Amino acid sequence: AQKITQTQPGMFVQEKEAVTLDCTYDTSDQSYGLFWYKQPSSGEMIFLIYQGSYDEQNATEGRYSLNFQKARKSANLVISASQLGDSAMYFCAMREGFNFGNEKLTFGTGTRLTIIP
Amino acid sequence: DSGVTQTPKHLITATGQRVTLRCSPRSGDLSVYWYQQSLDQGLQFLIQYYNGEERAKGNILERFSAQQFPDLHSELNLSSLELGDSALYFCASSASGTSGRKTQYFGPGTRLLVL
Numbered sequence: 001a002q003k004i005t006q007t008q009p010g011m012f013v014q015e016k017e018a019v020t021l022d023c024t025y026d027t028s029d030q031s032y033g034l035f036w037y038k039q040p041s042s043g044e045m046i047f048l049i050y051q052g053s054y055d056e057q058n059a060t061e062g063r064y065s066l067n068f069q070k071a072r073k074s075a076n077l078v079i080s081a082s083q084l085g086d087s088a089m090y091f092c093a094m095r096e097g098f099n100f101g102n103e104k105l106t107f108g109t110g111t112r113l114t115i116i117p
Numbered sequence: 118d119s120g121v122t123q124t125p126k127h128l129i130t131a132t133g134q135r136v137t138l139r140c141s142p143r144s145g146d147l148s149v150y151w152y153q154q155s156l157d158q159g160l161q162f163l164i165q166y167y168n169g170e171e172r173a174k175g176n177i178l179e180r181f182s183a184q185q186f187p188d189l190h191s192e193l194n195l196s197s198l199e200l201g202d203s204a205l206y207f208c209a210s211s212a213s214g215t216s217g218r219k220t221q222y223f224g225p226g227t228r229l230l231v232l
Contacts, residue, residue, distance in 0.1 A: 044119070104150070104175055
């Protein structure tokens with residue numbers, strides 16, 4: 001089974017609208033972390049936001065927020081007031097367990113977001 | 118700018134050749150990770166080093182090897198290159214500790230093209 005599933009290969013959103021990018025995960029660990037990264041066309045991977053499995057509040061970082069629903073194993077990224085510069089690939093990733101030697105990130109297949117002026 | 122540097126940015130080589138990719142982690146980070154991003158396999162974890170020692174191994178081919186030096190920079194060696202090794206290779210680094218909040222910061226990547 002896929003550990004990280006991103007079901008939206010591509011999305012088109014009007015500038016200034018909010019957008020939700022879906023991510024579901026599969027793990028039997030109680031301790032895990034969820035990350036979102038942005039990859040613009042230039043190729044670099046930019047860290048956006050983190051949510052820990054024990055965090056009671058949804059994470060927020062500026063215009064980014066994470067809608068964390070633990071029981072449903074979903075960690076959707078919400079971008080408010082989208083901008084043209086938000087056009088990029090977005091990857092959801094998970095780290096299972098918080099021990100040394102168990103720190104690799106498992107990535108989803110990504111969602112290509114295009115913001116329309 | 119993440120603070121992680123990778124050289125070279127681009128590399129074009131022929132099948133059967135050997136190349137070395139270099140990574141310098143963020144100041145103070147002891148962990149270095151290597152990932153491969155290809156069209157057919159997506160983003161995959163290859164290997165992790167912590168303070169000079171191999172910590173975890175992922176889907177890394179036997180033709181590939183890595184090391185982390187005392188100054189904490191890391192090198193990924195790819196040998197007997199095949200067309201399918203063409204990919205974007207990322208290095209990432211993170212702070213030490215067992216906190217799950219340890220974020221991995223990625224370098225700009227090395228784009229390898231094997232002809």
